[in-house]
Amino acid sequence: MLRRCTYRLSNNSLPSLKSILKSVAGELQLDEVNAACFDGKVWKATGETVNAMSPIDGNPSGLRVQLATPADYERCITNAKAAQREWQLTPAPVRGEIVRQIGEELRKYLNPLGKLLAIEVGKIFPEGVGEVQEYVDVCDFACGLSRQIPGQVIPSERKGHFMMEQWHPLGTVGIIAAFNFPVAVAGWNTAISMICGNTQVWKGSPTTSLCSIATQKIVTRVLERNNINPAIATFANGGVDVGQAMVRDPRVNLVSFTGSCQIGNEVAKVVAGRFGKSLLELGGNNAILVMPDADLRLVVRSVLFGAVGTAGQRCTTCRRLYLHEDIHDEVMARLKECYKQVKIGDPTQTGVLCGPLHTINAVDAFLEAVEKAKAEGGQLQIGGERQHIGVPGPNYVQPTIFSISPNAKCVQHEVFVPILYVMKFKTLEEAIGYNNSVEQGLSSALFTKNIQNIMTWTGPRGSDCGIVNVNIPTNGAEIGGAFGGEKATGGGRESGSDSWKQYCRRVSTTINYSDSLPLAQGIDFGSS
Ligand code: NAD
Numbered sequence: 001m002l003r004r005c006t007y008r009l010s011n012n013s014l015p016s017l018k019s020i021l022k023s024v025a026g027e028l029q030l031d032e033v034n035a036a037c038f039d040g041k042v043w044k045a046t047g048e049t050v051n052a053m054s055p056i057d058g059n060p061s062g063l064r065v066q067l068a069t070p071a072d073y074e075r076c077i078t079n080a081k082a083a084q085r086e087w088q089l090t091p092a093p094v095r096g097e098i099v100r101q102i103g104e105e106l107r108k109y110l111n112p113l114g115k116l117l118a119i120e121v122g123k124i125f126p127e128g129v130g131e132v133q134e135y136v137d138v139c140d141f142a143c144g145l146s147r148q149i150p151g152q153v154i155p156s157e158r159k160g161h162f163m164m165e166q167w168h169p170l171g172t173v174g175i176i177a178a179f180n181f182p183v184a185v186a187g188w189n190t191a192i193s194m195i196c197g198n199t200q201v202w203k204g205s206p207t208t209s210l211c212s213i214a215t216q217k218i219v220t221r222v223l224e225r226n227n228i229n230p231a232i233a234t235f236a237n238g239g240v241d242v243g244q245a246m247v248r249d250p251r252v253n254l255v256s257f258t259g260s261c262q263i264g265n266e267v268a269k270v271v272a273g274r275f276g277k278s279l280l281e282l283g284g285n286n287a288i289l290v291m292p293d294a295d296l297r298l299v300v301r302s303v304l305f306g307a308v309g310t311a312g313q314r315c316t317t318c319r320r321l322y323l324h325e326d327i328h329d330e331v332m333a334r335l336k337e338c339y340k341q342v343k344i345g346d347p348t349q350t351g352v353l354c355g356p357l358h359t360i361n362a363v364d365a366f367l368e369a370v371e372k373a374k375a376e377g378g379q380l381q382i383g384g385e386r387q388h389i390g391v392p393g394p395n396y397v398q399p400t401i402f403s404i405s406p407n408a409k410c411v412q413h414e415v416f417v418p419i420l421y422v423m424k425f426k427t428l429e430e431a432i433g434y435n436n437s438v439e440q441g442l443s444s445a446l447f448t449k450n451i452q453n454i455m456t457w458t459g460p461r462g463s464d465c466g467i468v469n470v471n472i473p474t475n476g477a478e479i480g481g482a483f484g485g486e487k488a489t490g491g492g493r494e495s496g497s498d499s500w501k502q503y504c505r506r507v508s509t510t511i512n513y514s515d516s517l518p519l520a521q522g523i524d525f526g527s528s
Contacts, residue, residue, distance in 0.1 A: 017054065017392070020348055021061055021119055027112040028214040030063060036209045036238065037068035038216055040079035040231025045072050047238055052210050055122035055356040056346055057393040065209040068238035070245040073201065076234035077251055080172050080199040083231040088169045088197045090228075095195045096146025101222045102191070103139025106132060113183060113214060115348065120210050121180060122356040122395070123310050124347040135187025135215075137479045138495055142191035145500060149196070160514020167504035169197030170277070171253035174246040176267070178259045179205035179358055180313045180416075183215050185258045185281075188483070188494040190219065190233065196503040198253075199232040201246060207358065209237050243267075250274050254503065257281070258315075261414070261440065261488045268490070279502050280490025281483075283414040284442030286465070286474040287320040289431045289457075292327050294447035298471055300334045302445070303420070306473035308342055308399045311354050312418030313362075315489075316443040316467070316475035320411060321422045322431045328424050332403070335422075336382050339399055344387045356395035357417060366397045366417040369410065373421070378404035381422070406434050414440065428453055436464040442485030443477075445469035466493070 024030075037045035047067035051060035087095070106113070110132050117128030154163040173193045177185040182204045193200055204212035216235040223230040236242050247255055247270045256279040257267045264282040271278040288306060290299050306318030323331050347355030357363055363386060370384050383400030399418040404411060406423040425431040435444050444463040448454060448470070458468050466485035467477060477483050482497035484490070493499045519525060 017056055017119065017346070017348065018062055020115055021054075021063065024112045024115045024119070025063060028109065028116060029217055030210060030214060033064045033066060034210065034213050035066050036213055036236070037072040037076065038220060038230070038235045039072065039075040040083065040229065040234045045069070047072070050206075052120065053207065054119050055358050055393065055395045056119060056348070058360065058395055059393070061119060061210070063210060065213070067206055067209070068203075068236035068242050070238075070241050072238070073236040073242050073245045076201045076236045077172065077246075077249060079231035080201050080234045081251055083229045084171055084199045086229060087199055087232045090197070092146045092149055092195060092197065095197060096143040098222065098226055098228060099139050099146065099191050099194050100143035101226065102219055103136045103143070105218050105222050106136050106139070109214075109218060110136070113211070116211055116214055117183065118347045118355070120208050121182065122347055122358050123180075123313075124352055124355050127310055131181060131184045134184040134479055135191070138187050138191045141479055141496060142195045145192075146195040149500065156510065157520060158512075158518045160512060160516070162511045162513060164509050166507045166509060167196070167501065168507055170503060170505050171198060172251060173198045173200045173254045173256060173503060174249070174252035175200055175202035176243050176246065176255065176257045176259065177202065177204045177212075178315075179208050180310065180315070181258070182208040182211040186212070186215055188479070189256050192495070192500050193503045194232070196500055198503055199234075201234045201236060201252070203235070203242050203246065204237050206237060206239050212237050247271060248274070250276065253277060254279060256492070256494070261490075264490050277502075279492040279494065281315070281492050281494060282485075282488060282490040283440055284315045284317070284485060284489055285320065285412070285414045285438040285440045286316055286318050286443040287322060287435045288318050288445045288447065288474060289322045289425075289428075289435060290324060290327060290331060291428065291446070291448035291450065291453055292324045293449050294327070295449070295471070296327065296331060296334065299331060299447045300338055302447070302473035303335060304338050304342075306445075306475050307420040308339070308354055308418050309475055311357055311397075312399070313358060313416050314475050316477065317418075318445075318474045319414065319420065320434075321420055322406070322425050322434055323422060324431075325424045325426055332381065332422060335401065339382045339401065342399055344396055344398065345391050354399055354418065356391070356393060357397060358395070360395060362417060363395055363397060365415055366419065369415040369417060369419055370400065372410045373402045373404060373408070373419070376404065376408040376410055378402040378408065378410070378421070412438050428456060432457065432462055439488040440485065441465045441487035442489040443467035443469070443474040445472060445474050447471055
């Protein structure tokens with residue numbers, strides 16, 4: 001039994017956790033029992049009532065959630081569809097103003113929502129606040145965009161003809177989110193999709209229902225205050241059955257799915273089978289490459305944040321570190337020193353850098369991955385065990401470093417825990433080959449000061465990922481750039497740049513304002 005262990009409680013974490021949750025729940029208007037469904041008219045769910053758990057101590061948090069069922073989802077989609085016409089006909093800048101107000105409202109709740117993320121997801125408090133800030137930022141971005149959603153004018157080859165491209169709303173967007181970013185994923189999708197004129201149904205992970213409910217309440221309040229039909233943004237938080245109902249439903253024009261490659265693959269097939277659109281944000285197996293000329297201070301700080309941040313539970317977590325052989329020993333020594341300083345514990349407490357894993361199953365996955373790495377000849381450099389001391393629950397593990405062969409099979413897979421595989425290389429070309437050798441293609445980073453290296457890395461023969469960084473970590477993307485990755489990461493793009501196009505349908509329009517009918521390509525089809 002991998003899970004069995006004893007752990008020692010830190011002095012006073014449990015009472016403080018309860019009192020933090022109590023005050024946060026008050027601010028966020030959470031009740032003792034919370035319906036995880038808002039169908040645009042009422043908050044009502046008909047599924048099982050479960051305890052909302054906290055990975056901090058592995059115990060019920062004190063609040064309960066009644067989960068949504070496919071029948072609840074049905075009410076949501078029906079109402080979202082009915083609200084579609086009015087919202088589509090609302091001018092885009094007016095839609096943008098509503099999204100701006102959602103950002104304003106969220107600003108007021110940065111702290112309580114950040115704390116709730118710490119309690120329910122297990123991320124440290126500053127990362128919780130940072131996640132809410134991402135939603136705020138994307139609201140600002142979307143508001144500006146709502147005043148300038150572009151469309152091209154294209155020169156026509158025919159006299160007296162005018163050609164243009166327009167971007168219309170898709171209809172209704174279904175959003176399915178992973179457990180590790182319950183607020184930000186909702187935000188990336190909601191803000192952009194709303195200004196594009198879509199209505200939505202969204203579903204977060206059932207293990208982070210409180211965060212989803214609190215976020216939905218904020219959005220609903222803003223809509224009601226503005227006399228906008230709240231059914232433009234409905235919410236059904238349930239399990240797999242609710243996700244499957246959404247994925248199969250032909251009324252859902254776009255399924256925006258964030259989660260594992262395995263489930264994303266199933267989702268993609270089902271949606272394609274009904275000629276729907278999908279936007280996939282799936283797993284990553286992200287690497288940092290370090291050249292001998294790199295600034296090693298930046299390297300060490302970046303690897304620490306990349307590999308240990310969110311306890312290794314980010315899609316952009318750095319899981320592979322390729323060090324040039326000339327600086328390998330130096331970086332390894334510095335990293336190990338840094339890892340020794342990392343405080344593991346209750347993520348609501350100041351100074352803690354590594355909180356718990358989200359579930360006890362993830363602890364098993366961690367221990368299994370450690371055994372696999374050892375079986376493949378990996379040399380444990382630091383960590384490798386559960387953390388028993390100074391932590392308030394059973395879900396804590398030690399951030400871990402293995403030295404291992406770049407050809408080891410375990411290096412090829414994303415295990416959602418803080419394990420870093422460190423490997424050596426001799427040339428940049430070789431390291432780029434390693435970077436590109438895994439099935440995912442989300443994020444990647446090179447550390448160097450050499451312009452030739454930088455241009456090679458960022459060019460067409462460089463990293464094959466959607467995010468290609470230089471001298472910064474693999475994680476912590478800004479919302480202004482399009483976020484997403486290639487290959488098994490799914491190819492989707494969310495957030496900034498022209499990601500809005502994924503929430504629209506493209507229309508090519510040709511207008512003949514002349515008195516004649518010249519055909520394209522000079523075709524003569526008989527004249528009258
Ligand atoms: P998961 O795939 O287990 O679940 C994701 C969501 O899908 C949950 O809401 C779940 O209830 C739902 N779901 C499960 N089965 C379904 C089905 N058959 N049909 C429809 N919905 C279904 O992922 P997780 O464990 O919650 O999250 C971790 C994974 O998500 C990691 O692989 C991580 O890399 C990835 N992730 C990717 C990004 C990104 O932007 N690329 C962001 C965050 C997380």
